[in-house]
Amino acid sequence: MRGVPPPFPSIVVSMVQTLTDSRQSAQPMRRFKVRKIGIIIASFAFLCTVACNTQPSNVSHPTVNASTPTQAANPPAVLPPTATGGFDGAQAFEHVRKLVEIGPRPPGSDGIHRAQTYIISQLKGIGCPIEEHDFHGSTPLGDIAMKNIIAKIPGTGSGIVLYTTHYDTVRLPNFVGADDGGSGTGTMLELARIFCARKTKSTLNTWIVFFDGEEAQGEWTDRSSVQWSDADSTFGSREMAASMALSGDLKRVKAMILADMIGPSDLKIKRDKNSTPWLTDLIWATANQLGYANVFVNESTIVSGDDHLSFIRRGVPACDLIDDEVQSTYWHTPQDTLEKVDPRSLAIVGHVFIETLPALEKKFR
Ligand SMILES: [Zn+2]
Numbered sequence: 001m002r003g004v005p006p007p008f009p010s011i012v013v014s015m016v017q018t019l020t021d022s023r024q025s026a027q028p029m030r031r032f033k034v035r036k037i038g039i040i041i042a043s044f045a046f047l048c049t050v051a052c053n054t055q056p057s058n059v060s061h062p063t064v065n066a067s068t069p070t071q072a073a074n075p076p077a078v079l080p081p082t083a084t085g086g087f088d089g090a091q092a093f094e095h096v097r098k099l100v101e102i103g104p105r106p107p108g109s110d111g112i113h114r115a116q117t118y119i120i121s122q123l124k125g126i127g128c129p130i131e132e133h134d135f136h137g138s139t140p141l142g143d144i145a146m147k148n149i150i151a152k153i154p155g156t157g158s159g160i161v162l163y164t165t166h167y168d169t170v171r172l173p174n175f176v177g178a179d180d181g182g183s184g185t186g187t188m189l190e191l192a193r194i195f196c197a198r199k200t201k202s203t204l205n206t207w208i209v210f211f212d213g214e215e216a217q218g219e220w221t222d223r224s225s226v227q228w229s230d231a232d233s234t235f236g237s238r239e240m241a242a243s244m245a246l247s248g249d250l251k252r253v254k255a256m257i258l259a260d261m262i263g264p265s266d267l268k269i270k271r272d273k274n275s276t277p278w279l280t281d282l283i284w285a286t287a288n289q290l291g292y293a294n295v296f297v298n299e300s301t302i303v304s305g306d307d308h309l310s311f312i313r314r315g316v317p318a319c320d321l322i323d324d325e326v327q328s329t330y331w332h333t334p335q336d337t338l339e340k341v342d343p344r345s346l347a348i349v350g351h352v353f354i355e356t357l358p359a360l361e362k363k364f365r
Helices: 009-014 023-024 038-054 069-073 091-100 109-123 179-199 235-247 277-289 308-312 324-326 342-364
Strands: 130-139 142-153 158-166 207-212 255-258 268-272 296-301 318-321
Touching: 009 296, 091 342, 109 130, 109 142, 109 179, 130 235, 142 179, 142 235, 158 179, 158 318, 179 207, 179 255, 179 342, 207 235, 235 255, 235 308, 255 277, 255 308, 255 342, 268 277, 268 318, 268 324, 277 296, 277 318, 277 342, 308 318
Parallel strands: 158 207, 158 255, 255 318, 268 296
Antiparallel strands: 130 142, 142 207
16 A cells, blocks of 8 residues: 555545645655645645644544553444344454454565464365465565465356455564554455355355555665555555456456455545446445445545556456545554554444445346
């Protein structure tokens, strides 16, 4: 994930259409961008950014505060699975807790090997058919062994829907990636538990994918040394899209859905303009029907440099679900810790994922 490190309050994001070029060049690790409409509004945005930087408890994230161990030990109350289509937010959160306990999980590290063991053992334990795709990422730090993990739940037809996330974390000491790397992984593991246990097959083949190597490879202790680029990021999703193109499977993919940073208790997911409009509409309509219009909001953002683009560039409909406002707080800092993740938020996204499948079945019937 790349982003504009300074925060942009949502009201400014919706008004301003792009950051100035000078601002982008000053911030090489860019992920979220807004389009330009004029120097006056850009200046206003900058002033507002400065103001927000001086006020950590800004209005966009009233409940995201400095962490304490006691908060982690007592996670917020969850929605019961009976209210979220069977998705257990507490169980998804438990997966996040286990991943955080492992510690930093950058590609090729002992930590990510332990995370791989955890993900694979969990998937096998719930009876999911899984595949491990090993490959090497050619990175600024040299060749790094990476692994995508895929649970493949067979359907009755030929179409495929991909539910995806990344499980690696940035290469930063003491960075445990509870939200960035953890929240999506925990949610997908719980989704796998539900989908793999189903007796009745979907018409769609449902693949749940855990990507390695989403983050740019470099030493993030010196952020200015990390040059986020299309060639140095999203290694796992680029590998999978390329190998599916070679095998011919890519043509069968009806939709690719990506979860990345969905943990905040005040979760706010905006429509990504780089995502496929019809798929975004379908997911937002599903969320609205379930009563989550306050989470899946009618605001837009532009997410660049994330795993969905590896598929969009190859003509596959894809949608990224991400809370882009966290970049003003703990994003890519050691403060991305367990209490930044709320089981309730995982349950809401998980519920939407569960109900998105029948909506896709209907569309591709
Ligand atoms: Zn990240």
